[in-house]
Amino acid sequence: CTESAVDTVFNSVETSGGGTITFDCGAAPDTIVFTAQKFVSADTEISGGGLITLSGGNAISLFQVYSGKTFTIRDLKLARGYGSYGAVQNFGFMKVNSSQLLNNTATSSGGAIDNYGEVSLINAVIANNSAAQFGGGMNLVSGNITITNTQFMSNTATSGGGGIAAGIGVTLTVSSSLFSGNQATDTFAQGGGIRSAGTLVISDTILSQNHSSRAGGVFVASGSTKISRSTFSYNYAAYGGGIRQEGGDLNLTDVAFTRNGYTHSGVQVNTGGGAISWGAGNATLNNVTMSNNWATYGGGFDHENGSTTLANVTLSDNTSLGGGALDQGGGSIALTNVTIVGNQGQFFAGGIANRVGTITLKNTLLSNNFNPQNNQDSNCYKPIATSSFSLSSDFTCGFGTGRDNVSLPLDPLAYNGGFTQTHLLMLHSPAIDAGTDVGCPPTDQRGVTRPQGQACDVGAVEITPADLLVKLYLSLVR
Secondary structure (H helix, E strand, O other): OOHHHHHHHHHHHOOOOOEEEEOOOOOOEEEEOOOOOEEEEEOEEEEOOEEEEEEEEEOOOOEEOOOOOOOEEEEEEEOOOOEOOOOOOEEEEEEEEEEEEEEEOOOOOOOOOOOOOOOEEEEEEEOOOOOEEEEEEEEEEEEEEEEOOEEOOOOOEEOOEEEEEEEEEEEEEEEEOOOEEEEEOOOOOOOOEEOOOOOOOOOOOOEOOOEEEEOOOEEEOOEEEEEEEEEEEEEEEEEEEOOEEEEEEEEEEEEEOOOEEEEOOOOEEEEEEEEEEEEEEEEEEEEEEEEEOOOEEOOOOEEEEOOOEEEEEEEOOOOEEEEEEEEEEEEEEEEEEEEEEEEEEOOOOOOOEEEEEEEEEOOOEEEEEEEOOOOOOEEEOOOOOEEEEEEOOOOOOOOOOOOOOOOOOOOOEEEOOOOOOOOOOOOOOOOOOOOOOOOOOOOOOOOOOOOOOOOOOOOOOOHHHHHHHHOOOOOOOO
16 A cells, blocks of 8 residues: 555566556555556556555656556546656556546646557546646547546646547547536637547537537547437537537437537627537538527527538527527538527528528428517528428518418427427428428438328428327316
8 A cells, every 4th residue: 555565566467467456455545646657568457446546646647558458447546647648648458447537637638548559438537637738638649449438527638629639540439428517728729528530429428518719519620420319518619619510520310409608607608609610521410409509600500611411400599699590601501301490690690691602491490580689580691592392480581482471380399209309380380291202301300200191391390190189287186
């Protein structure tokens, strides 16, 4: 339970070809402060029993793992490492099981872990680490990294990747995890939660209260990014409260964006694209809801460039100065079976601010988007030339006779099935069976088969007979 004792056992394990190190320091938590870094040259496991903290004393880094070697920490804390990388620099295979890396500092990159090999994190906590350049929590230069049921909290980087910075050669897979309170602080910093330039797969994960200049939650520089069954909330940035894409391919399925563009205390932050901001690249969104987000331009999203396709998407109650639901300043956007309702913007339009670029609509519903200054409906900034089988509650979109100035009442945003919230059409809505089956998605945003009637419904939801049952709510008398 001293560094000298650790050195004796550690050196024995390394010279004998590997092994497991355990501790018998009593029932109380204990901290062992290192004065010299340890080099892992054989397959080594350190098990702390949930009681041991190995500390660098804010003076040294703790471990370096050699290429081809496996280093496992189990039920252990690594804290207060300090150096060009914080706690660990890995060239081999590092496994972090039920362990915590806390309060480590990198004068370069990789506050907790600086990686060039393979990493696996399960039931881990990476918190309050910092890096002067990239990767406040982890800096991933190369390799395959899998992260499961892990929390990245309050990590800080200057240049990018407050939680994680992943380079071009990296494949990063994140599931069932939490990114909260991470930040990248420089004027042009990228990715408060994650900065990715390689292959990124995220599922069943929450990203909340992260912030930077570009992308509060996830910054996509290049490569392939796929996000499913995940939630972005209270993230903010100058560009892209939830996500900022500047290259590569982005695919979102069953993703919810809510209250991005706000701090956790509810203060609005000047943002281009409350939920998402596109600067370049290709993006596909399916079964996505953007609700109650705020931005200076593009309350739901801001589109500067690139090509984006939306199908079964709901944009509801987003707010901005210009373009309540979306602001298009360039690029190409295609909307199929999208519901845009209750958004507000003082300039251009409360719904679609189709200023520059190409936009096409099919089976898309726009209702009660408005300008709060004059309280007038403004679904579109100007008529949309390429549209088919879409409906608008005012005349601004230019859909034509029978499709403009149509009353389109909707139920409030709620969980009506599926991962994300949606608006149900009301009984006798003119949107029922009013779409085209050509190019209509096979299911709606909830996963309900289309069509249910004579043709696909307009909007993100396909109404079933059960949805239209008249419901009478009675108080419960006990």
